[in-house]
Amino acid sequence: MSAADARTGAGERSQDGPGPDRVGAKTGAASGLVRGLLRGEPRALARAITAVESDSEEAAGILAAIQPHLGNARIVGITGPPGAGKSTLTDAIITELRRRGKQVVVLAVDPSSPFTGGAILGDRIRMLGHADDEGVFVRSVASRGHLGGLFRNVAGVLQVMDASGPDVIIVETVGAGQSEVEITRFAETKVVVCAPGLGDDVQTMKAGILEIADILVVNKGDQPHAEDTVRQLRGMLHLRDPRLGSAVVVSTTATTGRGVPELVDVLEEPRLEGGAGG
């Protein structure tokens, strides 16, 4: 689609075939929004996410307009079972990225209730310190019945976020259901966080998790068995299908920040070639 088409919304009209004035008004408003978005203004980013997340009338126009501006942000997926300290680790990663002067956007996904359609979006509980930081933008999204585990318009939302110009986009999901596998479609770097555990806990970790991970983090490094778990996982990764590419095991203690700079070093490495989920 040409830039001119994007401006006029050609090819993306509503079924009613709006008259020229309405098209102009919608496009004008939407393009004002897009300008703000491309400048990285938080308000525009928030409104653009709302539009795309909920399939509003402006969504298609916004997406069309931002296509030439994509590809700068590194997209990192963070997932893992409950109890691994994933949220605390995400918080620590954000802190370290900020220390390195990076602009960060976070997409936190939580499941909607299949019965009521509502959702508790609780990932911000662990991000207390970042609410006042201009360099961090966090958006919580509910799955809204999407069977894949993420949500319907995740591709579009990630594009909108990318267009606002951050260095890193972190997608944080609960490690249950299908979400950790679906994240492979969108994230270049997949981080799986687990807690130390010998024997059963590690053995029964879903095969899918091991296959998708680019980085396996053993958090709560202060606990006994942490080093053993790291060794065990390294061993298991060796048995992984070589076509999945190589993966790294890192040990952290998110509460004190130990190991987090090293983890972020790995995150910032030049993009992994032929990584899992391709």
Next chain:
Amino acid sequence: MTELAESNAGLPEGYEGARARWEAEVAGHLGADAPRVNRSGLPVQALYGPDDWDSSRYLEDLGFPGQDPNTRGIHATMHRGRPWSPRMVVGLGTPEDYNKRMRELYALGLTGLFVSPCNSHLRGYDGDQVDRELLGVCGTLIATSEDMERCLDGLPFEKESVSIGDTAPYTLTAMYLKVAKDRGIPWSTLAGTTNQSDYLSHYAALHMFYRLALPGQKRVLLDHIEWMNQHVPKWNPLSVIGQHYQQAGATPAQAMGLTLSAAIQYADDLVARGKEPDAFLPRVSFFFDVSISFFEEVAKFRAGRRIWDRITRERFGAEDPRSRRLRFHTQTSGADLTRQQPLNNIARVTVQAMAGIFGGLQSLHTDSFDEAIATPTVTTARIAVATQNILQHEAHLDDVIDPLGGSYYVESLTNRMEEEILSVIEEIDQLGGMYAAVQTGMVQKMIGASSLDFQEKVECKEQIVVGVNEYTTEGDESEYAPVPERPDPQKIDAYLSRLASFRSHRDQHRVDGALAALAGAFENETENTYGLIVDATEAGATHGEICQTVRDAVGFGEPLIVV
């Protein structure tokens, strides 16, 4: 309907027939009587008799007061020998405000001292580090040992035991020690309690007291216990708290189960450090909520005493009788009080207090009737203290030890509560103990589910709350509730400028050195960090500075919150 005791051999001739006649008459009148349950979910029958409790088990299950299993009380004489202490939570405004209020309450018959700091303090800050509007509204501003000195000016605290609302890293206790030292009072004579030292209850239930990352909390608490046991031998450095779980929504049985699980965890931690149970258990105390579910609370405390006695003996091999006592302070439940028709709360608090007294508490805080609105005024606090005095002196509740003992209902209920409490402890054990369990979110979910359950019962009027969902009046009668007192802005200003002056006049070099030594102690595992906190306080470091130093060393703690 009625549960049969294991052996009915002791029942008199004709008993079964008489009971059958009674049951038939009940069925005739009540028809399909809807089953009733208490807050812990246990069924409540219409009548209890000798087939509900085997009285031949008196020595195994009850014993005499002060003898295993302590069910009837932890001391031989209990309130008959020494009545429970009225110990009221006091915290407001500036140190001078606190001091003035304490003098007023002493004149009204209060005996125990209780220091409760401002919420900003609980978060780890000094008054000059936070928004003005939030200062001193819910507790007293205390950032330095000079502030503590002003709080205690003219009060004979060395003659009383002091309860300090102090959470890790226990700076207020350190300030208290300095004030005592400056007055020439030997630490060996000081009696008191660090009453918010139980970080597991903060992590899982009342988050506002929680400050350090979990491993750091553990370290700091164990160092505090060891240091205090050595230097201030009459002090209770560990107070295991049931109040927070129950206020957050746990049922009485759950709250007791979670509390005892936490106590087991702390005892395990101390044993892992090489401490003998009989060396530290005598100085472990407890802090419970008491709700208006009268008989259930009495049974909860009696069951709790029995269980703790058995745990300390069987799990920890404690031989000293003092190690096996569930010694506890109690606070009446604020969650039962209402904003509507506030004077009703005086009746509620009376019932709660009675339940605690019959439950065998050692000290008692009675809420003021305006608790649901603001921190108490002198008048409302006076009524709360008077309530206790009336129960003691006019109702003579201190005459008889465990007067409900032997009641078929109370003994049967004590047994049932014991089963419930033990099942909670078992569940926590399965997860590897309380320290591990709170990190899985299981405890938080248990509490959340119970709180929702209770809310639903109120909404559908299965649980009536007078003045709220039934027996309501046009207005809320809130004219009976006094206007809340807010700290005088000028006094806050004066406080803040005094704090600034304190900072500029102290020996900064000495403070920096002390804080550096404290930070350094965390780099090895063997140094006792609490001694260095006491040193830093002595050197003039403020509360906020010490908290920051410790946080830098061990991590700023965030509790696991589960919706």
Next chain:
Amino acid sequence: MDERAIGKARPPKVLVTKIGFDGHDRGSRIVATFLRDAGMEVVYTGPWQTISGVCNIALQEDVDVIGVSSLAGDHLILPKLMDALRAAGLDHIKVVVGGIVPDTETELLTSAGIARIYHPGATRDEIVDGVAALAAATRRSAAPLEAQP
């Protein structure tokens, strides 16, 4: 229109938060659950938020209603929150308070623009219906999509 289900495409989005230092969250957890069960999306932050933090969260999450849970005098800071929301161009978002607010201090809040105060004893329906109506009102008054100047 059934205000409880504004449209599956976009359920009402509510921020439930606590500002200041109080940590009692039994009430806010229950309210969040009520709202979720009524089909709303609830951004739950936990305690200890700052005023500027709440403004940023409300902006980033594009919420319809802000619900502040308050005990122990923390409500005294709310007029400052209303000022901050106004300064950020977010004053179309409706703000409600739940918890302990003495009668003598409700005027302070309502004159600052707080839409509704929920005292202890408020029922589930009162809270859910009230929040749903306010969310609908926010959507009606929200500025059309446009960039900031």
